[in-house]
Structure formats: structure tokens, C-alpha cells
Amino acid sequence: MKRLIFFFSLCLLVSTAVLAQNTEVWVVRHAEKDKSNPEDKDPNLSDEGRIRAGDLATFLKNVKFDVGYSTAYKRTHQTLDSLIIPKVINYTDPKSLVDSVKKNYSGKTVIIAAHSNTVLGIIEAFGGKRPMEMLTDDDYDYIFRLTVKDDKAKVKKDQYGRPHHL
Numbered sequence: 001m002k003r004l005i006f007f008f009s010l011c012l013l014v015s016t017a018v019l020a021q022n023t024e025v026w027v028v029r030h031a032e033k034d035k036s037n038p039e040d041k042d043p044n045l046s047d048e049g050r051i052r053a054g055d056l057a058t059f060l061k062n063v064k065f066d067v068g069y070s071t072a073y074k075r076t077h078q079t080l081d082s083l084i085i086p087k088v089i090n091y092t093d094p095k096s097l098v099d100s101v102k103k104n105y106s107g108k109t110v111i112i113a114a115h116s117n118t119v120l121g122i123i124e125a126f127g128g129k130r131p132m133e134m135l136t137d138d139d140y141d142y143i144f145r146l147t148v149k150d151d152k153a154k155v156k157k158d159q160y161g162r163p164h165h166l
Contacts, residue, residue: 021107025126025146025153026063028056028111029119030075032140045078052140055161057082059143066108069097076113083111094118094125101126102148119144128153140164 032049034040045053060083068086070076080086091097101110114122116135119142124130126148135142141164146153 021149023101023106023148024109025101025148026060026065026109026111027119027122027144027146028079028113029116029135029140029142030070030073030079030113031056033075042074044074049075049079049140052161053079053082056080056143059160060111063109065111067105068111068113069101070113071115073115076115079113080111086111086113094122097122098125123153123155126153127151128155131155131157138164 031052032046034043034046065084068080068084070086141159145156
């Protein structure tokens with residue numbers, strides 16, 4: 001009987017620990033894109049963008065990512081290439097991305113490269129409070145660290161690399 005009680009207590013302890021896991025999610029906008037050809041809908045990173053992608057790798061050098069996500073655009077996956085080979089996804093809305101992360105990477109460390117018009121929506125979809133009103137087309141140096149537990153996320157905003165507003 002003591003063994004049975006011990007076994008059930010151990011199972012309860014393990015299941016509680018598993019359910020209480022936090023998922024660490026980093027969300028960043030892609031680095032600067034090459035604007036030399038206005039007709040190019042899918043440009044590579046510019047020289048400045050490649051430097052910023054390197055700055056991102058330096059900023060996150062002590063973080064081990066289990067997975068990275070990017071959109072199908074070159075600039076998002078090139079932003080992450082120095083950190084991790086990202087999974088290129090076409091999500092229809094931030095909620096589908098969040099559901100995928102929660103289902104497949106709960107308790108893990110994830111990085112997402114997105115766009116100026118999707119970063120803040122992704123943060124909100126994870127249950128975080130919008131850390132700023134908006135990202136402009138010139139905002140490239142912000143990075144957001146989310147600590148996600150259940151349907152809530154604590155959000156920390158930081159900056160890396162060369163400041164975009166000099």
C-alpha cells in the first residue's frame with residue numbers, strides 16, 4: 001500500500017511539474033531588407049541587415065533554441081540563420097502559430113522572426129500585453145522575450161545592435 005501511495009504521489013508531482021512548465025518565446029522583427037529594387041517583393045537582407053542579424057546572434061549567444069520560426073520571406077529566415085535553421089511557415093493568423101508552438105514546443109525555447117505588422121499581434125496571441133503601441137517600418141532593433149505559461153505571457157522588451165533612431 002505504501003508503494004502504491006508513493007507511486008501516485010510521484011505521478012502527481014511529475015504531472016504538476018510538466019504542467020507548470022514555462023515556454024520561452026523570443027519575437028523579433030526581421031533585419032533590414034535590401035530596398036535597391038522596389039519591384040522585388042522578396043528581397044534579401046541588406047548589408048546593414050546582415051550586420052544586424054550577426055548582432056542578434058551575438059545578443060542571443062547564450063540562448064539555446066529548440067526551434068525557430070520564420071515566414072516564407074527571405075528576410076525573416078536570413079535574420080535567424082546565424083542562430084538556428086528556422087522552420088518556414090505560412091500561418092494565416094498569429095493564433096495558429098501560437099497553437100503550433102504550444103502543441104509542439106511547450107516548455108521549450110522558441111524564436112520567431114516576423115514583420116513590423118505582425119510582431120505585436122503575435123505577442124498578444126501568446127497572452128502578452130502589447131509592449132508598445134506600434135512598430136514602424138524603421139524599427140529593426142527591438143526584441144521581445146515572452147515567458148509563456150498557459151494563456152498568459154510576461155513580456156520583456158529589449159534592444160540589440162545599432163540603435164535605429166540615432
